[in-house]
Amino acid sequence: MVSAEPDEDALSDLPALPKRASTAEYAAETLRRQIADGKLRPGTQLREGAIATAFSISRNTVREAFRLLAHKRLVEHALHRGVYVREVSAAEVRELYATRRLVQPLGIDAALRDPDCVAALGERVEAGATAAAEDDWDAAGTANIDFHRVMMAGCGSDHVTAMFEQVLAELRLAFLLTTDHKGLHAPFVGANHQLLALLAAGDRDGAQAGLQRYLLDAERIVLSLLHPDPTA
């Protein structure tokens, strides 16, 4: 590449990837973080030329990075019209929660079979509580997402894990559309705590019912924040 150190600004927080990556992967990762951090808002167009000059890489390489991001469904590619940070609609949010209600019961069953998994979940609940106590709602949101990620990883299926990561990534994209981070994440802290207690007690039916209630509530909250109540 032309400039050997493209990492002085936005990349300084990268923990020095041990795994070797191509320039395109590097650029894609940088963009991914900027999207996840809300620096690139949903709907923003990413222009090849601008990014190429900003990152000091060629347009071809930028295009490869775009393909990688499109694969993760973080951006949308419109032929001859460019790529845009994806905007998740209310209908898509409903689909995402429908999918969660469908597959997360598998995670509950997996957790019930594995005490280590329950212990790992306990750490996430604690992290969420700590973050909430410090009014750090971004951290609380991350802890919440991790809670469910860990639970699903317990299923032991790479394909299912990857799919669920996808679902969570898209949901995070939806979260970016609101600024009320406390209203968004605060309710989850207690809910996860309750769910954990049911899992620790080995109460399968209770945990399954609790999960469904949780997901229905979460969907309602997210939709209400996205779509500030049109009837009021």
Place this chain on the structure above:
Amino acid sequence: MVSAEPDEDALSDLPALPKRASTAEYAAETLRRQIADGKLRPGTQLREGAIATAFSISRNTVREAFRLLAHKRLVEHALHRGVYVREVSAAEVRELYATRRLVQPLGIDAALRDPDCVAALGERVEAGATAAAEDDWDAAGTANIDFHRVMMAGCGSDHVTAMFEQVLAELRLAFLLTTDHKGLHAPFVGANHQLLALLAAGDRDGAQAGLQRYLLDAERIVLSLLHPDPTA
């Protein structure tokens, strides 16, 4: 592009995609078919230069096509060493069936809630039986895969459907490694018929048990054909 009609040579066998696609998508689709048809065997290296000249497109475009195929996990990308048609190992086959045993119960439940789905499944069973009667084991294999695809689509979750498509595509890649198409697909015809009967009768427990037995049998068969019995 330079030449306005990119469709006269290597692409002539494509049934004229109605949806507009970029040259890269077009090339990716052509390669995907050649892999699915067994013309490009697992393990084959796909060289940028060779494909670029063969398809009369630039290496840049070929690279974009490779990204698309890598996304579908049809090819593997090794940095600085090129892309290869993926070889599915025995361990991966076991993982694929473990995933199927995990998620397909959701498909059974969905089918039990939807008579239309059961009807659609009936068509696939018939198609499989017809193909078997005509000794067309490739068609029988396709019908079998479609049977399970339709069942999972009944869940109504795009994410789950996409994940399952992925699983089936990788399994198909494994099937390419054997030439005994009859031995591979013949056992499934009857099994699907039985499963359908249980679904039509509304016997949930029977169908779930039947599914698990089916998947364990299928895994055994596939592994034995891939890995021609080392003890014999």
Place this chain on the structure above:
DNA sequence: GCATATTTGTCCGTATGTATA
């Protein structure tokens, strides 16, 4: 509706880095 500017899609030539015979 038209003319123009911008941006994407694609190609080419070339240089450098990497893996392997």
Place this chain on the structure above:
DNA sequence: CTATACATACGGACAAATATG
């Protein structure tokens, strides 16, 4: 170890599609 083949990446060019005035 050198040589070679290939992937990676760059930059410039132009056509085609789209956006803009």
